[in-house]
Amino acid sequence: MDFLNKMKGTTKSPPAVGLIEILWSWVGAFLGIAAVAIINDPVLKGTDLIMIIGSFGASAVLIYGAIRSPLAQPRNLVGGHVLSAIIGVSCFKIFGDQLWLAAAVAVATAIALMHATKTLHPPGGATALIAVIGGDQIHDLGYLYVLVPAGAGAIIMLIIALIINNISKNRRYPEFWI
């Protein structure tokens, strides 16, 4: 019964943010995703490279919408995507004929590695998963996936975040680099 009791919850949801915060989150996310999307197409169109993956939408929530969270800091953003991409590509190469296994090992191991390196970044789990289930174009990149789009896309979004998040006098970013 104690096991079920724990599911009742212990506290309240934190308060909602104000309108200014909502507006700046929107502006930052718009510009950040626009940047990687434009580079993806038309800049890289026709090449084998891509600059946008689904996990960047999740990163945008953090680095533009929750900028004081430890999960949103530059170390977590870049470290999380790069390490998770390495794990994802590796798991596909090792377990690729059992896709469900590759996917499960990739995400679980990415989380463990991010925890151990203090780079926990929720979109990293997505980056690892996409390396496995993202289809042929992703698989054909091999470890290049780690640099482009994972690392490069993260850095492009980071630059936008550093600029946009510090314009309002009540916002600041980052909280820490190391």
Added chain:
Amino acid sequence: MGDGDPMNKDTCAFGPMDISDDDVIDAMRQMKAYLDITPGDFKEIYRYAYGHALRRITKAVKAGDVMTRDVVAVTEDTPLKDVARTMAAHSISGVPVVDERNHVLGIISERDFLAGLSAKETPSFMALLADCLESAGCVAITMRKQKAGDIMTTPAVTVETTTPVSQIARIFTEKKINRVPVVDGNGKLVGMVSRGDIVHHSFPGVD
């Protein structure tokens, strides 16, 4: 003027400013789970929350919780020599003046006696003594004939049993007084709060 800024270190022995980043990090380690907050942000929230709690708690303690109940009082017609003797007998430095229905009419403190003895605006005991030592005599002839009603401060500042102690402390500071009579809903005297009562309540065990 507010209750006094709880962020001001002078108002408490140790306060929110003393929490360090390392205190927070050690506490986070004790939690075991991942906590989605930076130590700096936690420290900031802690300081604000501490202030809120302090304001809430100090408002909760009211006059009725700290006041002395068996209050010595005098009437308007009480001769001053009896007023002085009563204050000396009970070792008190102030006494309320009440009517026959126990309503507070005024208050007499040592300062009112000093004012009666000296021509100066706000005499101190030492100033009075100095005058005495310098001149030939200093006997309060007029005061011997006076009654409580003649020298009392009126109207007296009073509070109710529901008045928060934090507000009483502010009254003491603003009006430069050391005690205040507590009245009930009908204006009848029910107790007295002195600076000592507040100190005694805030720091039990210290006498």
